[in-house]
Structure formats: C-alpha cells, structure tokens
Amino acid sequence: MTKTAKELQEEGLLYDVFDEELASIKDKTYGLVNELSHVDALDKTTVLSLVNKIVGKFGTESYIVPPFRCDYGPNITIGEHCFINYNCCFLDSAKVTIGDYVYMGPNCNIFTPCHPIHHELRWDKVTEYALPVTVGSHTWIAGDVIINPGVTIGEGCVIGAGSVVTKDIPDNSLAVGNPCKVIRQLNEDDKKIVEQLTLNDDTKDNVYKQEHGYMYFVMDKALRSQVENTVHYVNILNKLSNSEIQRRRDFLRTFTKKFDEGAIINSPFYMEFGNHLEVGINSIIEGDCIMLNSGHIKIGDNVLIGPKTSFYTPVHPFLPEQRETWIEYAKPITIEDNVWICGSVTITGGITIGENSIICPGSVITHDVPSNTIVAGNPAKVIRKITEEDIAQYKQELAKEQNTTLSEKDKMEQGYWYNTFDTELIKLRQQNAPKTEAYSRISANTLCYKDKMAKAIINNFGENANIIPPFTCTYGNNISIGEATIVNHNGVFIDSNKINVGAHALIGPKSLLNCSFRPYDIDDRNNGIAKTSAINIGDGAWLGGRVTVLPGITIGKHSVIGSGSVVTENIPDDVVAVGNPCRVIRKITEKDKLNPYKNKKS
The missing domain is CATH 2.160.10.10 (Hexapeptide repeat proteins)
Structure with a gap:
C-alpha cells in the first residue's frame, strides 16, 4: 500500500511539502499562529488558550511570549516551567521535544525539516524529510540560537547567544559558536558568580x-x-x-x-x-x-x-x-x-x-x-x-561620479554613491511601508488574497511563487521572484538595487538580503550617503534559515547555503556552503540524488 505524505513524514522519509492533508493541518495552525501574533504578550489568559490549541503538549507554569511561529503544532511537546521568549520559531515537521525548566531566549529557531541536497529531488515537488530535535530539561538557550535537524541538546546545558547547533551537545555543557562547540563542562565553580553578585542588604530592593x-x-x-x-x-x-x-x-x-x-x-x-x-x-x-x-x-x-x-x-x-x-x-x-x-x-x-x-x-x-x-x-x-587610505579611496571614487546628471534614484539603481535622504526616495519608501505592513498582518494561509498583495509589492512575482508573511522590503519594485520559489516568513529584503531570485528556489525563515552599504567616511555616512550592488540567487538554490546575504553576492544555481550562514563572497553552482563567513565545503554530486539522507542519523 502506498504511504501517505503524513506517514512518510512521521517515518523520516521524503514527502511532498504541499500534500493536501499536511497543508490542511498547517492552514489551521497558521490561522492560530497569526491570531497569537496579534495578542498582547501580557494577556496571559488569551496567550495560554491559543498556545494550548497550537502545540501538542504544553506543561504547567510554562509560557510563550508572542509572536511565535510553527508549522504543525501537534509535533511540539513543551515541559513544565519553561519560558520561550519573543519571536521564536519551531519548524516542527518532526517531533520537537523540550524538557522541563527550559529557558529559551528571543528569536531562537528550531528547524526539523531537511530538503534534499540535490536540486532535482526538490524541483517538480518541494520535498523534504524531517529529523526530531530534543532539548533536555534545565537547559538555557540564549537568544538568536539556531538548532538544526536531528540535534539533541542534553540536560543542564547553556548554549551561547547566536550559536548554530549542528551536532549533539552532552549534558551539563557550555557550548557556543557557529558551528556550536562545547568549550567546557559546567561545575561547582559556576556558583561563585552568584555569590559574588549577591547583595545581602535588606534596605536595597x-x-x-x-x-x-x-x-x-x-x-x-x-x-x-x-x-x-x-x-x-x-x-x-x-x-x-x-x-x-x-x-x-x-x-x-x-x-x-x-x-x-x-x-x-x-x-x-x-x-x-x-x-x-x-x-x-x-x-x-x-x-x-x-x-x-x-x-x-x-x-x-x-x-x-x-x-x-x-x-x-x-x-x-x-x-x-x-x-x-x-x-x-x-x-x-x-x-x-x-x-x-x-x-x-x-x-x-x-x-x-x-x-x-x-x-x-x-x-x-x-x-x-x-x-x-x-x-x-x-x-x-x-x-x-x-585607515585614512579607506577614506581617501572613497573620496576618489566619489569625485569620479560628481559629474553625473543622474537622479539620486538612478544613481542608487546603477550602483553609484547616492543620497538616501533624497525626497523622491523617501517618498518611495514611505509609499511601500504601508503595503508591506499590511501584507505582514495577514495569515500565511490566505493564499489567493496574499498572492494579490505580494504582486502589488514585488515587481516580478513568478507563477506559483510564495512569500510567507510577515515580510519586509524597502522598495519592492527592485525584486524579482522566480516561478515556484518560496520565501519563508520574516524575510527582510533591502532592495535598494536588484534582488533577483531564480525559479524553484527556497529561502528559509528570517533571512536578510541586503543590497546596501555605507562609506567609511563618517560625515558622508551620517549624511545618508550609500551605495548598492545587486544580489542574484540562482534557480533551484536553497538558503537555510536566518541566512544573511551581503551586497553584490551571486549564489549559483542549485547551491545549498547552511542555516545561520553569512554569505560574503560569491558561491558557485552546485555546491554546499556553510558558516560565518560562508565557505564552500563540497560539491553536490549524483550521489546526493541517490542518497538524499546523506546527513541523516542512522
């Protein structure tokens, strides 16, 4: 008997992301998540009522500060006395299990889904498999942490802010960095900081x-x-x-x-x-x-x-x-x-x-x-x-452009130094702001209405493309999104130059694509002078969650960029690249087509 997509998902096998049964579950969840995102964080009664409708199990005395994002909800188990701070995201295609007394800082991300490395396996259908994530009891996850698929973080751990956790972390470890590494075991000496900073004075509140x-x-x-x-x-x-x-x-x-x-x-x-x-x-x-x-x-x-x-x-x-x-x-x-x-x-x-x-x-x-x-x-x-040489080089470059008769808008789009405080540009930004703000308020499951709004913002919005709200861009008219491309939630595109995203590309949540940079000269920087360079992302590329792409970068077709990476140099076609700064670690080969679970735990 042919297995359903939900059964394949539960077994950690490749499945169709847009399967009707799975889409129906996500649509219901997106509606609740959207409702939660508009609730006052201090309205604990409403927050807890909605959270209990969203997640599979939610322990007593636990709390989530909205907004909070997830895809399914029933796959999430959160223990007792947990605190999940502002703007966390759990992509819960597989089980997400959080123990008791877990503190999670703002803007943390747990990612369970894995798309196949080889683009052909995610081209006709957006396919993925999912690996569970477990966070042990009594653990503190600081802010801006990314936890990748299949990871288990042990009990009593501390994970430093901004870490990207790619491998299991043993119990009672202090671990930091991208990739996150254990730097030492926690011990009795860690009590001393509390003793040193305890003020035993009853007159002080x-x-x-x-x-x-x-x-x-x-x-x-x-x-x-x-x-x-x-x-x-x-x-x-x-x-x-x-x-x-x-x-x-x-x-x-x-x-x-x-x-x-x-x-x-x-x-x-x-x-x-x-x-x-x-x-x-x-x-x-x-x-x-x-x-x-x-x-x-x-x-x-x-x-x-x-x-x-x-x-x-x-x-x-x-x-x-x-x-x-x-x-x-x-x-x-x-x-x-x-x-x-x-x-x-x-x-x-x-x-x-x-x-x-x-x-x-x-x-x-x-x-x-x-x-x-x-x-x-x-x-x-x-x-x-x-150095002074940095300033002198900028001044020389600026002097070469002084004779141009271009408008500030034309200078911006053609890669010259321009003034961001120009009246025309300010007006364009102010006209775009209400559009993206309105788009960001709608639910991800309002497909027809959402697509119409996206097309009103984006200059070239391909057939079957999908931008999951919330989404922010600076102008909108400089963005081109290819056919069947998906931009996941909380994307920020600073499109002061062209941002061209090819067909069948995947861009993970909370990614930042920034075309703009400023001069080293302090006075001109403070006076709004900037320069731009286009960003190009090739057909079939996949950018993981919270990826940052710098001005002038080209990411080649079919390439895969790991979560939390900062892309500072061009990435060729058909490679896997990770890190901060992002570096190519290997070519994508035919073996990736034969074994899409190459990095899956046995």
Whole structure:
C-alpha cells in the first residue's frame, strides 16, 4: 500500500511539502499562529488558550511570549516551567521535544525539516524529510540560537547567544559558536558568580539591585510593572506605520529615558524597559530589532543599526538550581557615536562598541570593540583598523561620479554613491511601508488574497511563487521572484538595487538580503550617503534559515547555503556552503540524488 505524505513524514522519509492533508493541518495552525501574533504578550489568559490549541503538549507554569511561529503544532511537546521568549520559531515537521525548566531566549529557531541536497529531488515537488530535535530539561538557550535537524541538546546545558547547533551537545555543557562547540563542562565553580553578585542588604530592593549589577529577582512586582508598561507602549508603537516618522518619534519620547532629535526606531521592535534606553541624535534602528534591556542600553549620536539586530543585557546563572529561582543580573551595553551595525548582529551584555566602528553582518559581539575598527564573525573579532587610505579611496571614487546628471534614484539603481535622504526616495519608501505592513498582518494561509498583495509589492512575482508573511522590503519594485520559489516568513529584503531570485528556489525563515552599504567616511555616512550592488540567487538554490546575504553576492544555481550562514563572497553552482563567513565545503554530486539522507542519523 502506498504511504501517505503524513506517514512518510512521521517515518523520516521524503514527502511532498504541499500534500493536501499536511497543508490542511498547517492552514489551521497558521490561522492560530497569526491570531497569537496579534495578542498582547501580557494577556496571559488569551496567550495560554491559543498556545494550548497550537502545540501538542504544553506543561504547567510554562509560557510563550508572542509572536511565535510553527508549522504543525501537534509535533511540539513543551515541559513544565519553561519560558520561550519573543519571536521564536519551531519548524516542527518532526517531533520537537523540550524538557522541563527550559529557558529559551528571543528569536531562537528550531528547524526539523531537511530538503534534499540535490536540486532535482526538490524541483517538480518541494520535498523534504524531517529529523526530531530534543532539548533536555534545565537547559538555557540564549537568544538568536539556531538548532538544526536531528540535534539533541542534553540536560543542564547553556548554549551561547547566536550559536548554530549542528551536532549533539552532552549534558551539563557550555557550548557556543557557529558551528556550536562545547568549550567546557559546567561545575561547582559556576556558583561563585552568584555569590559574588549577591547583595545581602535588606534596605536595597530589586530595582536597586538590577540598576547596580547585582543579582535580582526577575519576578519582583515593581520590575514586572515596568516591563508591562513598556511592552504595552511598544505594542502601540508597532501598530503605527513606519511612514509616520514624527509621530513615532514623539511617542517614543514618552516612555524612553532619552530619544533625541532625528532618531528613528522602525517596527517591528521589542523592548522591556523603556527607562533603560537612550538613543542619540540622528541614530537609526531598523526593524526586527530586539532589546532585552534589563541593563541600560545607551546608543550615541549618528549610529546606524541594521535590521534583525539583538541586544541582550540580562545574564542567567549557569547552574540550573540557581537559574530556576528566577534570579539574574544585568550588564549594560554602550554604542558610541558614529557606529555602523550592519544587521543580523547579536550583542551580549557588558559590551562597549567604540566610536566610528563597523560591525559586519551576522556578527556575535562577546567582547568590547575598539574605536575605528571593523569586526566580523561568531564570535566577532577585529579584522582591521579603519585607515585614512579607506577614506581617501572613497573620496576618489566619489569625485569620479560628481559629474553625473543622474537622479539620486538612478544613481542608487546603477550602483553609484547616492543620497538616501533624497525626497523622491523617501517618498518611495514611505509609499511601500504601508503595503508591506499590511501584507505582514495577514495569515500565511490566505493564499489567493496574499498572492494579490505580494504582486502589488514585488515587481516580478513568478507563477506559483510564495512569500510567507510577515515580510519586509524597502522598495519592492527592485525584486524579482522566480516561478515556484518560496520565501519563508520574516524575510527582510533591502532592495535598494536588484534582488533577483531564480525559479524553484527556497529561502528559509528570517533571512536578510541586503543590497546596501555605507562609506567609511563618517560625515558622508551620517549624511545618508550609500551605495548598492545587486544580489542574484540562482534557480533551484536553497538558503537555510536566518541566512544573511551581503551586497553584490551571486549564489549559483542549485547551491545549498547552511542555516545561520553569512554569505560574503560569491558561491558557485552546485555546491554546499556553510558558516560565518560562508565557505564552500563540497560539491553536490549524483550521489546526493541517490542518497538524499546523506546527513541523516542512522
């Protein structure tokens, strides 16, 4: 007897993603997930009611902060006393099992589906197989972590922020990086940090302790009141269009500690303590940014922060018996003047990023960044100093372009240095913003209506193409999506130049394709000068989740890019490439067609 797609899925075999039975389950789930994404995170009764309708098993005293994404729901088991923070995503084609007392930071991703490496197996039908993921009890997964198919994370582990977990992690391990590696076993010495930061003074309350870097009780009523007020205001902010610049700015000034003239924060945005945020003159924070600011976050003047950047100031104890008493301490983050953070960056607590520095896309910042440097990687390291030669080279290039009579829009599209503050370009961005915001509010299962809206945004939207909302782009008219291509949810396309995605391509959730870059010259960067270069993704390519693609990159046809990769150089046809920076690890061969489960566990 022929097996159904659902039976094939359950057995870890190749199945048709768009099988009618599976699609029916996902459509129901997408409707509930969309409903959940519009619920106030503080409305615990409604949140828990919806979560219990979505997931297969949800333990007592557990909570998920919306928005939360999953594909099926019944495949997910979450134990007791778990806390899943803001904007997590579980692609649960196979079982996702989370133990008791698991803390998961914001923007974490669990991916169980695997598409075949060879493009021919996913061309006529979008096929995949799925491998289960297990997270052991008493584990802390920090923010922005990706857990790949088939991985088991043991009990009592700590996984560092921004890690990409590709292999099993043993019990009681501290593991970090891309790929995530065990750096040591947790031990009794890890208790000492709690002892050192415990203030035994009954005259000092938890607000004082938080402000001064001591261990404090997270569930303190005064602190929870501050969080509830801030989240309430942030929810209001997120309902305002990004085109309403002055209205948003005026509103932010009502609940942040400092929000100077010319500063901008675009939605979606998440923050917990408005009184802990200072933003300087003309600083711009793009959408999809997250601030867990139990500690103060101070952003200087003329700072540019790209989309999908996360700031994490709270630190939990490493040992579960301490962590599970709901204590933590907070370490501030300082971003000095004229810093450019390029997007998809993770910044951990206690960090100072020195003035005039450039933080490359996808970096995970775990140490202070010296002034006037360029840093990149996971963990980020200094690549080099910014020099006078860099500025001189830019000035020479700019001087060669001074005689052009092109409009700023034409300069942008043709790859010349141009002014992003040009009136025509601002108008085009403001016209596009309400379209993508409206698109992002609809459910992924409203196919007919959704396709019509997508075609109104995207210049060339191929037959049977699918962009799963939410989705953000800068202009829309510079994007071409090929036939039968799928762009999964929370994609951000900065299409200041052409973004050409071929036919039958797959782009995973939370990916960032960015055509724009800024000059090394601080004054011109602060005055809105930028340059663009086109991005091309070949037919049949597959980009995993949370991939970042830099300006000017071409990814060859049929190639596969691993989850969490940062693509800094061109990728040839028919290869597998992974990492930060992304590097080719092998060719795709006919053997991949014969054995699509090459990386599957036996």
